[in-house]
Amino acid sequence: MAALLEIRDLHLHMSSYEGSAHVLNGITLTVNRGEIWGLVGESGCGKSLTGLSISRLSPTPPAHYAAGQILLDGLDLLGLSMAQMQKLRGKRIGMIFQDPTTNLNPAFRIGEQLVDVALAAARHDPAILECPASEGRGVRRGAARQLAGQMLDRVGIPNPQARLDSYPHEFSGGMRQRVLIAMALIGKPDLLIADEPTTALDVSVQAQILKLIKANVADFDMGVLLITHNLGVVAQTCSHVAVMYAGNIVESGPVAAVIGQPAHPYTRALLAAIPTRDTKRGMLQGLAGTVPNLIIPPPGCRFATRCVFAMDACTKATPPLQPAAGGKLVACIRLAEIEEMANA
Amino acid sequence: MLLFILRRLLMLIPVIIGLTVIMFAIARLLPGDPVGLAAGPNATQAEIAALAVEFGLDQPIWVQYWTYVTGLMQGDLGTSLLTRRPVAADIAAYLPATLELVFAAMAFAVLVGIPLGLVTAVWRNKWPDYLSQVAAIGAISMPRFFLGLLLQLCFAMWLMWLPLGGRLPIIVIPPPRFTGFMTIDSLIAGDWDTFTLSLRHLALPAIAMSLSPLATIMRMMRASTIEVMGQDYVMTARALGLSPRLIITKYVARNAISATLTVIGLYFGWLLGGTVLVETVFDWPGLGLYATKAIVSQDMMPVIGVALVIGLLFVLANLIIDVLYGVINPKVRYS
Amino acid sequence: MSYAMDDLTGPRFDKLRRAFFRFRQSKLSLLGGMLVALVLFFAIFGTALAPYPDHIAGGLDTSNRFVAPSWEHPFGTNELGQDVLSLVMAGTTVSVLAGFGVVLIGSVIGTIIGAIAGFAGGWLDEVLMRLTDLTLTIPGLILAMAIAAALGPGFGNMVIAISLSWWPGYARLVRGEVLAAREEVYVTAARAIGASPARILFRHILPNTVSPIIVKMSLDMGFAILTVAGLGFIGIGVRPPTPEWGTLLAISRSYMPEYWWTAMAPGMAMFVAVFGFNLLGDGLRDVLDPKARR
Numbered sequence: 003m004a005a006l007l008e009i010r011d012l013h014l015h016m017s018s019y020e021g022s023a024h025v026l027n028g029i030t031l032t033v034n035r036g037e038i039w040g041l042v043g044e045s046g047c048g049k050s051l052t053g054l055s056i057s058r059l060s061p062t063p064p065a066h067y068a069a070g071q072i073l074l075d076g077l078d079l080l081g082l083s084m085a086q087m088q089k090l091r092g093k094r095i096g097m098i099f100q101d102p103t104t105n106l107n108p109a110f111r112i113g114e115q116l117v118d119v120a121l122a123a124a125r126h127d128p129a130i131l132e133c134p135a136s137e138g139r140g141v142r143r144g145a146a147r148q149l150a151g152q153m154l155d156r157v158g159i160p161n162p163q164a165r166l167d168s169y170p171h172e173f174s175g176g177m178r179q180r181v182l183i184a185m186a187l188i189g190k191p192d193l194l195i196a197d198e199p200t201t202a203l204d205v206s207v208q209a210q211i212l213k214l215i216k217a218n219v220a221d222f223d224m225g226v227l228l229i230t231h232n233l234g235v236v237a238q239t240c241s242h243v244a245v246m247y248a249g250n251i252v253e254s255g256p257v258a259a260v261i262g263q264p265a266h267p268y269t270r271a272l273l274a275a276i277p278t279r280d281t282k283r284g285m286l287q288g289l290a291g292t293v294p295n296l297i298i299p300p301p302g303c304r305f306a307t308r309c310v311f312a313m314d315a316c317t318k319a320t321p322p323l324q325p326a327a328g329g330k331l332v333a334c335i336r337l338a339e340i341e342e343m344a345n346a
Numbered sequence: 347m348l349l350f351i352l353r354r355l356l357m358l359i360p361v362i363i364g365l366t367v368i369m370f371a372i373a374r375l376l377p378g379d380p381v382g383l384a385a386g387p388n389a390t391q392a393e394i395a396a397l398a399v400e401f402g403l404d405q406p407i408w409v410q411y412w413t414y415v416t417g418l419m420q421g422d423l424g425t426s427l428l429t430r431r432p433v434a435a436d437i438a439a440y441l442p443a444t445l446e447l448v449f450a451a452m453a454f455a456v457l458v459g460i461p462l463g464l465v466t467a468v469w470r471n472k473w474p475d476y477l478s479q480v481a482a483i484g485a486i487s488m489p490r491f492f493l494g495l496l497l498q499l500c501f502a503m504w505l506m507w508l509p510l511g512g513r514l515p516i517i518v519i520p521p522p523r524f525t526g527f528m529t530i531d532s533l534i535a536g537d538w539d540t541f542t543l544s545l546r547h548l549a550l551p552a553i554a555m556s557l558s559p560l561a562t563i564m565r566m567m568r569a570s571t572i573e574v575m576g577q578d579y580v581m582t583a584r585a586l587g588l589s590p591r592l593i594i595t596k597y598v599a600r601n602a603i604s605a606t607l608t609v610i611g612l613y614f615g616w617l618l619g620g621t622v623l624v625e626t627v628f629d630w631p632g633l634g635l636y637a638t639k640a641i642v643s644q645d646m647m648p649v650i651g652v653a654l655v656i657g658l659l660f661v662l663a664n665l666i667i668d669v670l671y672g673v674i675n676p677k678v679r680y681s
Numbered sequence: 682m683s684y685a686m687d688d689l690t691g692p693r694f695d696k697l698r699r700a701f702f703r704f705r706q707s708k709l710s711l712l713g714g715m716l717v718a719l720v721l722f723f724a725i726f727g728t729a730l731a732p733y734p735d736h737i738a739g740g741l742d743t744s745n746r747f748v749a750p751s752w753e754h755p756f757g758t759n760e761l762g763q764d765v766l767s768l769v770m771a772g773t774t775v776s777v778l779a780g781f782g783v784v785l786i787g788s789v790i791g792t793i794i795g796a797i798a799g800f801a802g803g804w805l806d807e808v809l810m811r812l813t814d815l816t817l818t819i820p821g822l823i824l825a826m827a828i829a830a831a832l833g834p835g836f837g838n839m840v841i842a843i844s845l846s847w848w849p850g851y852a853r854l855v856r857g858e859v860l861a862a863r864e865e866v867y868v869t870a871a872r873a874i875g876a877s878p879a880r881i882l883f884r885h886i887l888p889n890t891v892s893p894i895i896v897k898m899s900l901d902m903g904f905a906i907l908t909v910a911g912l913g914f915i916g917i918g919v920r921p922p923t924p925e926w927g928t929l930l931a932i933s934r935s936y937m938p939e940y941w942w943t944a945m946a947p948g949m950a951m952f953v954a955v956f957g958f959n960l961l962g963d964g965l966r967d968v969l970d971p972k973a974r975r
Binding site: 364488489490623649652656 | 816833916951
């Protein structure tokens with residue numbers, strides 16, 4: 003079966019006042035249906051931009067795609083016009099953003115916002131509404147409203163039909179995020195991109211939201227790209243994970259393999275930095291150095307400046323993603339030696 | 347919702363009281379000769395003295411104020427020297443004309459200004475936008491009475507498309523008076539011809555008055571539209587595939603309009619004040635013309651009366667705007 | 682350790698220089714500046730430079746009534762044979778002076794009231810602010826008319842009447858600035874040294890509020906001139922033969938449409954003056970008050 007989402011060697015430049023930043027340096031990622039991929043990395047590594055790029059939501063004057071492809075079920079997204087992209091958004095690609103407070107329009111009832119998304123989706127796939135396109139506007143709106151109520155129920159909002167007439171400020175943060183998930187799923191998308199969906203929520207609510215996302219994957223036969231900086235979220239929810247650093251994917255693969263046996267020096271350092279019960283006071287491990295300047299990126303491997311294992315050869319060229327143990331892909335030329343040193 | 351309206355109504359009372367105090371201060375306490383002015387330039391000393399007693403100027407200030415206020419509550423705003431009628435009766439007769447003009451001007455400004463603001467925001471930084479910005483400043487700088495004169499010159503005198511002034515042609519009998527609005531009354535009477543005529547007479551003065559608020563509404567709408575377009579929820583709407591046209595005409599428009607509404611309230615007051623000049627140019631028989639004629643004849647009571655009534659109208663208008671704002675923006679209802 | 686005076690004034694100078702650089706960048710603001718300079722030039726020298734000075738003083742030339750615009754009379758002549766251009770030039774002085782007077786008096790009154798309200802706080806603040814709000818409830822022109830009606834006719838009375846409707850804006854502005862400045866460290870420091878409230882207010886706080894006041898004054902000039910002209914149009918204020926734009930326009934009404942030029946010059950002069958001041962005011966605001974930037 004062809005992959006749902008394939009990003010091949012994506013290069014993105016963002017022009018700014020100071021110059022042109024090479025923010026995505028050859029991103030390669032494959033997501034299949036039924037998989038929940040975590041995209042993890044520190045702030046500024048480019049994970050949000052990757053998500054936005056799939057939906058082409060990054061405006062192209064400052065953004066410029068220098069090379070690469072984004073394929074959705076084989077369809078080349080970068081070659082589509084904005085009008086064609088609009089046909090895919092909400093229908094084949096659903097998106098959830100970080101802050102539930104600002105992502106719902108405060109002046110409209112949530113029912114109305116849900117209905118509009120549903121109607122937009124139904125224009126390209128009338129089956130969503132279970133109502134033929136030939137029917138009058140009123141009938142279609144009614145069907146969309148029914149569907150909206152069902153979606154609210156599915157995401158766990160009590161008393162869904164009545165709540166359709168509520169305004170966003172009448173919901174709590176967690177509830178609003180559920181509404182946003184309902185909005186993202188109402189068009190029955192094939193790919194769901196969630197950009198830090200739980201960062202702005204309480205820990206207890208976080209778990210509920212993640213469970214909700216997970217539960218819907220099978221029902222909709224979706225693939226999910228879950229962008230986050232929280233490894234805990236990844237471990238809890240994802241089936242696969244890709245670790246990003248400074249515009250590169252340094253390690254990707256099944257979650258147990260990546261988190262259980264980290265191969266790339268960055269992944270190792272990341273996992274080592276997480277405090278556990280046994281971490282003694284004053285023994286927090288950080289990572290020395292800072293993220294490189296993307297306008298004048300360092301030559302070769304972008305992690306080399308901070309890498310304990312760096313050699314001269316590392317600065318010659320960007321290391322490609324190579325297959326490694328456990329079904330992973332790792333971008334490091336010293337992989338074998340690092341294994342030995344670590345196990346010694 | 348009702349509670350919200352009631353609360354706002356209660357807040358009106360101190361304002362109204364304050365208004366009466368100010369008007370009283372102007373009428374009685376300013377240097378100048380109120381009695382001499384009220385008596386008129388041809389009064390004798392005896393008449394002035396009698397009038398002074400009648401005004402109660404020998405009483406202490408608070409008694410004078412009390413008489414003034416009780417008089418107000420009974421609808422007594424003094425007598426006009428010119429028309430020899432109670433000012434209150436005059437105001438009641440001329441008020442609808444002014445209101446009709448103000449509403450027409452406001453409607454025009456809103457109906458043209460809001461879409462223009464939306465359009466210039468969506469197509470900003472291209473040359474039509476730049477031009478409209480300069481034109482807006484020009485519109486605000488243009489004196490209303492000069493504009494009225496120019497419109498008269500151009501459309502009434504040279505092109506002869508529209509009438510010169512007044513509410514209806516002299517030969518036409520006005521419809522029976524229900525609201526005092528020529529437009530509405532002629533509709534009620536089923537008189538289509540008079541309705542069209544009244545609209546034609548309304549056109550030029552309304553446009554002259556509306557240009558400045560139109561420009562400001564356009565600028566405000568443009569600014570708030572730009573701000574709304576940068577909001578997260580607009581990004582979400584785009585991400586979920588809503589068409590740009592729907593996003594702008596339905597969602598962005600409503601969010602942006604609520605910010606512009608507050609300006610509309612302020613402009614209502616400005617319009618009420620500005621009727622003076624435009625009514626003079628177009629011979630429009632409203633409060634403005636009434637006050638103008640009075641002031642030129644040094645007839646003080648009508649001017650004070652008009653000021654008080656317009657102040658009250660302004661306060662009322664702001665209340666209505668507040669309520670409308672509560673309808674559009676549900677969060678405000680709980681404040 | 683002593684600091685040279687240049688060091689202390691250095692940053693402020695720099696700020697001003699940068700501000701003017703930004704000002705020069707905006708073409709519209711420059712246009713406004715030029716127009717205002719033109720208007721002010723005529724305000725000061727208009728009466729002296731007018732080609733037909735005797736007309737301004739009231740002289741008639743009945744043989745030359747209603748001459749259309751020509752080389753001798755670029756804006757034609759009016760019903761008394763007077764040169765319209767000269768009248769308008771002289772009128773600049775009257776209108777601009779009146780407008781300036783209104784803004785000046787209004788800003789002084791407003792600043793005092795606002796400063797006291799902001800600094801004193803408490804019930805005094807409440808009372809003064811209620812007064813300000815109430816004055817704002819009555820539209821400016823009407824209020825000015827009411828006050829002018831009570832005071833009686835005359836140029837001075839008109840200026841006072843308009844000023845009395847103009848001060849609330851300044852009161853609010855200054856009160857806000859004073860309230861904010863009250864919390865600043867330098868005020869606490871001054872108090873600690875034992876400075877009296879009056880001294881703190883006048884020596885320390887007010888100088889820092891000058892900039893927004895100036896911005897507002899320049900923005901208001903245009904509308905002040907409009908209001909003066911408006912009242913002149915109605916017939917309040919100046920007595921003939923003193924030329925004033927509004928009065929000239931009012932007189933010209935009777936002679937429409939045949940002698941349309943008698944209205945053009947005063948009207949256009951009004952428009953140019955107000956347009957210039959508005960552009961200038963906008964430009965100054967963008968430059969001096971970056972918080973208000975669009």
